[in-house]
Amino acid sequence: xxxxxxxxxxxxxxxxxxxxxxxxxxxxxxxxxxxxxxxxxxxxxxxxxxxxxxxxxxxxxxxxxxxxxxxxxxxxxxxxxxxxxxxxxxxxxxxxxxxxxxxxxxxxxxxxxx
Amino acid sequence: xxxxxxxxxxxxxxxxxxxxxxxxxxxxxxxxxxxxxxxxxxxxxxxxxxxxxxxxxxxxxxxxxxxxxxxxxxxxxxxxxxxxxxxxxxxxxxxxxxxxxxxxxxxxxxxxxxx
Numbered sequence: 001x002x003x004x005x006x007x008x009x010x011x012x013x014x015x016x017x018x019x020x021x022x023x024x025x026x027x028x029x030x031x032x033x034x035x036x037x038x039x040x041x042x043x044x045x046x047x048x049x050x051x052x053x054x055x056x057x058x059x060x061x062x063x064x065x066x067x068x069x070x071x072x073x074x075x076x077x078x079x080x081x082x083x084x085x086x087x088x089x090x091x092x093x094x095x096x097x098x099x100x101x102x103x104x105x106x107x108x109x110x111x112x113x114x
Numbered sequence: 115x116x117x118x119x120x121x122x123x124x125x126x127x128x129x130x131x132x133x134x135x136x137x138x139x140x141x142x143x144x145x146x147x148x149x150x151x152x153x154x155x156x157x158x159x160x161x162x163x164x165x166x167x168x169x170x171x172x173x174x175x176x177x178x179x180x181x182x183x184x185x186x187x188x189x190x191x192x193x194x195x196x197x198x199x200x201x202x203x204x205x206x207x208x209x210x211x212x213x214x215x216x217x218x219x220x221x222x223x224x225x226x227x228x229x
Contacts, residue, residue, distance in 0.1 A: 106156030
């Protein structure tokens with residue numbers, strides 16, 4: 001089975017500061033990994049995905065994430081936070097070669113301080 | 115359609131009543147998922163349909179919950195004898211395989227309130 005742990009249900013950063021949202025996964029086989037974002041009063045949308053090609057994945061709005069097998073991590077970063085980044089972020093996992101479900105973490109709400 | 119459509123967008127019901135939630139996926143998307151999002155919580159997997167394969171029902175919380183999908187079209191999530199703890203936003207998503215990994219397109223959700 002696969003699972004995802006997101007450290008920190010709430011993260012606050014100042015505008016212009018580095019954003020780091022943590023995600024650790026557990027999977028019995030190599031994983032596919034995703035970050036989704038939910039802006040206030042909007043539906044979830046894909047931010048970026050890892051599908052076993054490059055370990056550093058770039059997404060929309062300046063976000064990127066790095067797959068680290070040795071650490072079973074897929075942390076999301078952005079060099080400089082913007083007020084519009086305030087949202088809830090979800091890490092998700094599925095399994096390579098398996099035609100199966102995608103499991104989400106509990107989410108991290110990102111607050112941007114002026 | 116252009117996106118994943120869910121109805122109703124809001125449903126208020128009394129404890130003990132049955133409810134049906136509908137999801138109309140993007141045309142051509144072979145996979146369809148249902149998730150539950152309680153207030154302040156993450157997305158809880160409920161059920162997954164992939165093409166004509168048997169659905170993965172491992173996330174359904176009790177036998178009061180069931181879901182059907184006809185072919186690769188509309189899906190209905192049914193909750194029987196609703197309880198207050200069923201109050202949540204029920205999200206549907208559909209997907210088309212991309213690089214072997216399902217990228218989900220979500221609907222706006224159906225907000226269920228059980229009084």
